[in-house]
Amino acid sequence: MGMRAGETGGRSGTKGGSSGVTRRRALWIGGGAVAAGAAALAGRDELAHWWWRLPGHDKPRTPGAVDHPGAQWVEASPENYRRADRPADYEIDRVVVHVVQGSFATALEVFQDPDHEAAAHYVVRKDGHIAQMIRELDVAFHAGNRGYNERSVGIEHEGFVDRPESFTAAMYASSARLTAEICRRYGFPADREHIVGHVEVPGTDHTDPGPHWDWDRYLRLVRAELRKPVRPKRHKPARES
Incomplete structure (x- = not known):
């Protein structure tokens, strides 16, 4: 039977039961x-x-701007992600690889649906075309794990886990360029600790990208992209006043 505090047989730490802190x-x-x-x-x-979130601290956001050059901007429903200021507030050190279990168009449609309650940052089509739906600044609801959502960028791929023909050479190459760019941007290595499948996220019940996703091929492509020299950005000369 438990007793309330003070109903013990004596007061440890005091002499002769004198008053004090027990x-x-x-x-x-x-x-x-x-x-x-x-x-x-x-x-x-x-x-x-x-x-x-305090006035004056929010990073500027240009409508339609993308993090990956050449990507098509198709905004996901705001119900499917959370505004943030990554990596200032949450460090980014993961890429999570997904497979849609459907078409590119299906992914865009469901990620724009506020009732879907999930979306990834990017969707890659079979021909290598990429749509960006959420800025990397923001936390996408894609991994089924809050900690992983906050620390990762989610990349969906058109296709089905049980159809190896879903994963084309163009898709692998385009996705690898994207992942390499993310690794370089946030300074984490291109390995299987930092580039993971949805199935590997703790607590998930998903199986993608499935047994036909060629991890060895994908990582070789990502690392090959990282070995390429980074082209310096050209700065336009300032206009004379």
């Missing part, structure tokens, strides 16, 4: 202090994730 009370105080400290740290961490 051992249980000391533990409670110490535990409370630890809990309070943890709560303060958690609160500070949460503030670090939300400071950018």
